[in-house]
Amino acid sequence: MDYQNYVQMLKAMADPNRLKIIDLLSCGSLCACDILTHFDFSQPTLSHHMKVLQNAGIVIARKEGKWQHYTLRTEFIDQFKQGTDQLLAADESCICHSDNCADCQAGHSGKVVVSNEES
Amino acid sequence: MDYQNYVQMLKAMADPNRLKIIDLLSCGSLCACDILTHFDFSQPTLSHHMKVLQNAGIVIARKEGKWQHYTLRTEFIDQFKQGTDQLLAADESCICHSDNCADCQAGHSGKVVVSNEES
DNA sequence: ATTATATATAGATATGTATCTATATTCACG
DNA sequence: CGTGAATATAGATACATATCTATATATAAT
Numbered sequence: 001m002d003y004q005n006y007v008q009m010l011k012a013m014a015d016p017n018r019l020k021i022i023d024l025l026s027c028g029s030l031c032a033c034d035i036l037t038h039f040d041f042s043q044p045t046l047s048h049h050m051k052v053l054q055n056a057g058i059v060i061a062r063k064e065g066k067w068q069h070y071t072l073r074t075e076f077i078d079q080f081k082q083g084t085d086q087l088l089a090a091d092e093s094c095i096c097h098s099d100n101c102a103d104c105q106a107g108h109s110g111k112v113v114v115s116n117e118e119s
Numbered sequence: 120m121d122y123q124n125y126v127q128m129l130k131a132m133a134d135p136n137r138l139k140i141i142d143l144l145s146c147g148s149l150c151a152c153d154i155l156t157h158f159d160f161s162q163p164t165l166s167h168h169m170k171v172l173q174n175a176g177i178v179i180a181r182k183e184g185k186w187q188h189y190t191l192r193t194e195f196i197d198q199f200k201q202g203t204d205q206l207l208a209a210d211e212s213c214i215c216h217s218d219n220c221a222d223c224q225a226g227h228s229g230k231v232v233v234s235n236e237e238s
Numbered sequence: 239a240t241t242a243t244a245t246a247t248a249g250a251t252a253t254g255t256a257t258c259t260a261t262a263t264t265c266a267c268g
Numbered sequence: 269c270g271t272g273a274a275t276a277t278a279g280a281t282a283c284a285t286a287t288c289t290a291t292a293t294a295t296a297a298t
Contacts, residue, residue: 010133
């Protein structure tokens with residue numbers, strides 16, 4: 001797999017304000033003005049964030065009169081969860097195997113995640 | 120829930136090189152020098168990335184002689200998946216409900232994600 | 239038509255960060 | 269002890285981006 005799309009989603013999500021927007025939209029569609037009431041930043045800043053979310057394929061916009069309605073894409077939810085599973089599963093899809101990895105040949109392959117208790 | 124820790128994980132993951140490091144480590148522990156062979160950047164740059172991953176609670180380091188062995192934390196895997204589920208589930212944990220949200224009172228609550236087909 | 243409302247765009251600024259080179263530290267080994 | 273190898277730290281630089289103000293656009297209402 002290539003993680004291009006997944007990285008773009010992560011980048012878009014890796015901002016507290018945009019994460020809150022996603023959280024808000026997970027409850028249902030909202031227009032820009034309604035979203036804005038939940039934040040302290042300016043309207044152009046929201047417009048910027050919504051564009052980032054759209055470009056990452058996280059949100060779609062539907063214009064109705066003067067309102068922009070934003071909705072979470074089901075494809076985003078599916079693809080993001082799938083990307084996460086693929087990333088964190090220690091199976092044959094491991095990048096090493098597709099990379100002629102010397103470490104794999106040296107036996108590092110396999111689920112070797114460790115439960116650790118230090119701070 | 121507060122997403123502080125989750126955002127920190129997202130930030131650390133939202134870099135193609137660090138994502139590849141996570142992918143490599145999902146196959147098993149590796150020392151810095153082994154990880155470095157998979158990349159074009161310099162050794163100090165790797166050191167920086169590993170610090171970011173550690174600060175985000177994604178990776179732990181165990182020093183053995185002059186080698187640093189890096190391992191994915193199981194807690195990271197659990198917490199990240201849990202955070203994702205919590206974010207994208209349209210249930211009572213929705214931020215609106217804990218925020219005295221006017222939109223919720225106006226009936227926007229509920230799973231309203233939309234399958235959309237435009238580009 | 240004019241005015242008000244919702245949103246977008248342009249341009250500036252400040253902060254964050256990914257990267258580099260140079261150097262320091264730590265450790266094994268002779 | 270001195271040397272080489274693995275890693276970390278310091279400082280610099282370049283690029284990305286989150287934010288703002290000012291302004292433009294689009295639509296509804298009067």
